[in-house]
Every structure is written in C-alpha cells, then in structure tokens.
Amino acid sequence: xxxxxxxxxxxxxxxxxxxxxxxxxxxxxxxxxxxxxxxxxxxxxxxxxxxxxxxxxxxxxxxxx
Amino acid sequence: xxxxxxxxxxxxxxxxxxxxxxxxxxxxxxxxxxxxxxxxxxxxxxxxxxxxxxxxxxxxxxxxxxxxxxxxxxxxxxxxxxxxxxxxxxxxxxxxxxxxxxxxxxxxxxxxxxxxxxxxxxxxxxxxxxxxxxxxxxxxxxxxxxxxxxxxxxxxxxxxxxxxxxxxxxxxxxxxxxxxxxxxxxxxxxxxxxxxxxxxxxxxxxxxxxxxxxxxxxxxxxxxxxxxxxxxxxxxxxxxxxxxxxxxxxxxxxxxxxxxxxxxxxxxxxxxxxxxxxxxxxxxxxxxxxxxxxxxxxxxxxxxxxxxxxxxxxxxxxxxxxxxxxxxxxxxxxxxxxxxxxxxxxxxxxxxxxxxxxxxxxxxxxxxxxxxxxxxxxx
Numbered sequence: 001x002x003x004x005x006x007x008x009x010x011x012x013x014x015x016x017x018x019x020x021x022x023x024x025x026x027x028x029x030x031x032x033x034x035x036x037x038x039x040x041x042x043x044x045x046x047x048x049x050x051x052x053x054x055x056x057x058x059x060x061x062x063x064x065x
Numbered sequence: 066x067x068x069x070x071x072x073x074x075x076x077x078x079x080x081x082x083x084x085x086x087x088x089x090x091x092x093x094x095x096x097x098x099x100x101x102x103x104x105x106x107x108x109x110x111x112x113x114x115x116x117x118x119x120x121x122x123x124x125x126x127x128x129x130x131x132x133x134x135x136x137x138x139x140x141x142x143x144x145x146x147x148x149x150x151x152x153x154x155x156x157x158x159x160x161x162x163x164x165x166x167x168x169x170x171x172x173x174x175x176x177x178x179x180x181x182x183x184x185x186x187x188x189x190x191x192x193x194x195x196x197x198x199x200x201x202x203x204x205x206x207x208x209x210x211x212x213x214x215x216x217x218x219x220x221x222x223x224x225x226x227x228x229x230x231x232x233x234x235x236x237x238x239x240x241x242x243x244x245x246x247x248x249x250x251x252x253x254x255x256x257x258x259x260x261x262x263x264x265x266x267x268x269x270x271x272x273x274x275x276x277x278x279x280x281x282x283x284x285x286x287x288x289x290x291x292x293x294x295x296x297x298x299x300x301x302x303x304x305x306x307x308x309x310x311x312x313x314x315x316x317x318x319x320x321x322x323x324x325x326x327x328x329x330x331x332x333x334x335x336x337x338x339x340x341x342x343x344x345x346x347x348x349x350x351x352x353x354x355x356x357x358x359x360x361x362x363x364x365x366x367x368x369x370x371x372x373x374x375x376x377x378x379x380x381x382x383x384x385x386x387x388x389x390x391x392x393x394x395x396x397x398x399x400x401x402x403x404x405x406x407x408x409x410x411x412x413x414x415x416x417x418x419x420x421x422x423x424x425x426x427x428x429x430x431x432x433x434x435x436x437x438x439x440x441x442x443x444x
Contacts, residue, residue, distance in 0.1 A: 025373050026443040034443070043439060045377050053377070 006035035008042075017054050020064035024057060028064075067425045070381045071265075071418030072214050072242060072358055078267040078312050078419065085269060085308035096301050097290060106303045113310025120313040121259065122250035123276050129293045130306050131286075133273035134241040134262035135165035138208075140286045141237055141258055141275065142169040145206045146178055147284050155179040155203040159191045159220075160401040162210050163239055167397075170208075179203060187403050188350035189218035193228055204234050211240040211259075212247065215398040215414055216349030217358030219247070226255035235281065241265055244274075245316035246355055247324070257281050263305065267419055268312035272305035316419075323419060327357035330417045330426045334359055337430030342437055348399060348412060357417035362404065366440045368412045374436035375413075380429055382415045 003013035014033055022033040025043065040047040058065045068076065077085075088109060094102030096110050111125065118125040131137045146154065158170055160182050167182070174180045181199040185191055191209055207229060212219045222238050229236050237258040243249055244259075245266025251259055258281070263272040277283060289298025316323075338345055344364035363371065368384045375382055384396075395409035404412075415429065 022443075025370055025377075026440055027370065028367060030443075042443065043374065043377060049377070053373075 004033055006038050007032045008038040011035040017065055023064050066379045068381045069415045070383045072416035074264045075267045075418050076420055077269050078315055080315055081268055081308040081312040084311045085304040088304040088307050109307050110301055113306045116310035116314045120317045122252045127276055127279050129275045131273040134260050137260035137273045137275040138165040138239055139169045144283045146173050149205055153203050154205040157181045157199050157207045159183045159209055161185050161213050161398045185401050189213055189216050189402055191220055193224050206235045208237040211238045211243040212355050214242045216360045217355035218350040219353045222254045251276055263309035266312050266316045269305045269308040271302055272309045324356040327417050331359045333426050341434040359415045362408045362412045366411055370440050371413050371436055375432050378432045380432050382413050
C-alpha cells in the first residue's frame with residue numbers, strides 16, 4: 001500500500017512522526033498531511049524546533065507518535 | 066516566553082523567594098528542635114500563619130498548613146466521613162468542583178456516603194434553590210468552590226452560608242483560585258472550612274492551607290508529632306510556609322490595583338480576538354469572575370492544537386485545568402455549562418497574573434489570531 005504524501009510538496013511516504021505532528025498541531029482527524037518541512041513553513045518555525053517538539057510529545061506518551 | 070497560565074501555577078514573587086531562601090540554607094533548622102535554629106524556624110512558621118490568617122480574616126490558630134490544595138480538600142472530605150462513621154451521611158457538591166473534591170466524593174460514594182453533585186447554569190453558577198432542594202436530614206457537609214479554576218466564575222458563597230446558617234451542616238469552600246486574587250474573608254463568607262494553595266498566589270509549590278473554624282473539630286490527617294496543632298504531623302516545609310506568608314501579604318496589598326490591570330488585560334484580549342475571529346465564545350460569568358481568567362471556545366478547531374501552536378510561539382496557555390491536561394476528554398466544567406463536546410474541546414484558558422504586561426497581551430492576541438488562521442487553513 002502506498003504511504004501518505006505531503007499535499008503541498010508531494011513528498012512520499014510520510015513518516016509516523018510527520019503524520020502524528022500534523023494531527024497533533026492542526027487537526028487530529030486530518031486525512032491529508034504536511035511533511036515536516038512544509039509544516040514548519042506553514043507554522044513559521046524551524047524544522048529542528050518541530051523535531052524537538054516531537055520528542056517532547058513522545059515523552060508525554062502521546063500515542064500519535 | 067510569555068506565561069499566561071497563572072490559574073495552573075504562578076511564578077514565585079521576588080519577595081517571597083527572598084524571604085524563603087534563608088530557610089533552605091542558613092536557617093534550615095527543624096521547627097520542632099529546641100535550640101535557637103529550631104526556634105527561629107518555628108517563629109517563622111507562626112509569623113506566616115499570622116500573615117495568612119490576617120489575609121482571610123481568621124485567627125492564626127485556625128490555619129493549618131498542608132502540602133497543597135488537593136491535600137486539604139481530600140483530607141477535609143475524608144475527615145467529615147470519618148467523624149460520622151457510625152451514621153449514614155449525605156454530602157452536597159457541584160459538578161464543576163476541582164477533581165480533588167469530586168474524586169474524593171467519588172471515593173466516599175464507593176464506601177456508602179450519599180453524594181449529590183449539583184448542576185450549574187450556563188455561566189457556571191450553582192443555584193441556591195438546588196442546594197436547598199438537595200438538603201436532607203442526613204446532609205452533613207456542603208462543599209462548593211469559591212471561584213472556578215477553568216472559567217473563573219465566582220459562586221454565591223455568602224448566600225449559601227445564609228441558607229445553611231441554622232442547620233447542622235458544615236460548609237466548605239475550595240478557595241484555591243480565589244485567595245490572593247479577590248477579597249476573601251472567612252467571617253463574611255461564614256464558612257467552616259476554606260482551602261487555599263500558595264503557588265496560586267505567587268508563593269512556592271508544596272504549601273497548602275486549610276482554614277478550620279475554631280469551634281469545629283477534625284481528626285488528624287497524619288499521626289506523629291504535634292505539628293499543625295497535632296492534626297498534620299511531620300516536619301514542616303518551613304521555606305514554603307514562609308514564602309506563603311509573604312506572598313499572601315503582597316497579593317492582598319496589591320490586589321485592587323492588580324485586579325484592575327488584569328481586567329483590562331482580559332478586555333483587551335477579547336476585543337483583539339473578536340476583531341479577527343467572530344465565532345469565539347466566552348465561557349463563564351463575565352460579570353462575576355476572577356479578574357485574570359478568560360476561557361474561550363472557537364468554532365470547529367481543537368483547543369489543544371491552538372495551545373500547541375501558541376507554545377511554538379512561546380506563549381503558555383492551557384486547554385483546561387492543569388491537573389486534567391493531557392487527558393483526551395472534554396473538560397467536565399465546560400460540559401456542565403452545557404457546551405457540546407466539540408465546543409468544550411475547542412476551548413483554551415488564558416489566565417493572567419502578577420507578571421503579565423499589556424504588551425504581552427498584544428503579542429498573545431496576535432499569536433492566537435495567527436494560530437487560528439493557520440489551523441483553519443489546514444482543515
């Protein structure tokens with residue numbers, strides 16, 4: 001089965017973290033997703049900052065990641 | 066970072082920190098020790114007890130220090146059940162109480178105590194008529210919070226006390242969110258018990274307060290030494306207690322001016338958000354609420370998403386009470402107000418405090434409006 005793609009840049013096979021972060025930050029019921037870089041651009045933050053947030057969410061036992 | 070979650074906890078005041086520090090370093094004596102170092106610690110605790118008593122119109126002997134508001138609330142409810150262990154009793158509370166009250170009531174219910182959890186209206190107010198109707202011959206305690214932690218609504222405590230005046234029913238109010246923020250006088254409120262927490266009024270974490278009217282007897286929470294009038298044994302948290310005394314003194318002295326400033330911050334926030342977002346709903350009683358608390362619901366977006374996006378921009382607000390945050394369920398308070406699950410899940414709480422400025426409010430408003438647009442455009 002083909003993986004999810006970024007609906008902005010078309011990046012294929014989005015990771016669980018990318019899908020999880022999109023759901024966590026924008027819409028938990030989302031069916032289309034941003035890749036990490038496009039999400040960072042949309043939110044006007046650095047990609048590295050989002051990677052740190054992903055680790056924080058994992059530490060909080062968030063099941064989206 | 067801009068911290069606007071002062072209902073969850075507050076930054077310790079500079080003065081409280083300065084006053085507590087010696088008790089962690091040079092004057093670290095055990096307040097029960099007989100030499101000078103211990104005597105100084107004991108004196109500091111008693112000074113703090115006096116400071117807190119004065120702040121709420123009580124006698125120092127009526128103040129018991131605990132580890133926090135939750136301990137004080139749970140203890141009190143368990144105690145009441147223990148006092149009447151040989152007879153069936155009934156306790157009345159409301160649906161929007163803090164979980165330290167609601168969960169204690171739930172536990173008591175499991176052991177056979179009859180509990181009435183009263184509804185509130187759409188502004189979060191308990192009805193006097195409902196309390197009157199709920200009272201029965203077994204009612205021994207009414208526990209209604211003074212101000213709600215999520216929406217800030219202030220309850221008619223004096224009126225409830227009047228209703229209970231000639232009845233053999235004890236009255237407790239959880240005033241954790243109110244003390245240090247609005248005038249609180251136990252004599253005017255006419256309550257038997259009142260609970261508070263120091264870290265909610267710029268004291269340190271780890272210190273709570275139970276006011277117990279002198280005529281009422283309670284069994285001990287912790288057995289051991291004679292600390293806290295023999296009711297809560299164990300070496301006192303001297304530094305935390307000292308900080309609590311100075312923090313409450315400072316909060317009371319600054320209260321009027323600060324409340325005006327906080328109200329103007331709330332007003333500015335609402336106005337700024339409404340200019341961009343029309344579908345915003347204010348939860349709570351705008352005309353009778355804590356000065357710095359604002360609870361907002363937004364149509365069709367998640368409050369958690371909004372909170373996380375604000376966090377990315379360095380703004381700290383919450384989705385519900387800090388004690389319940391992280392749970393994937395709607396706020397019991399907002400549901401009790403009659404909000405749908407979607408509306409409750411779309412809410413955020415902004416709570417301003419001593420260290421917030423009007424410039425920060427402007428940043429917060431812009432951050433909320435921008436985050437809202439980003440979430441909506443991605444839906």
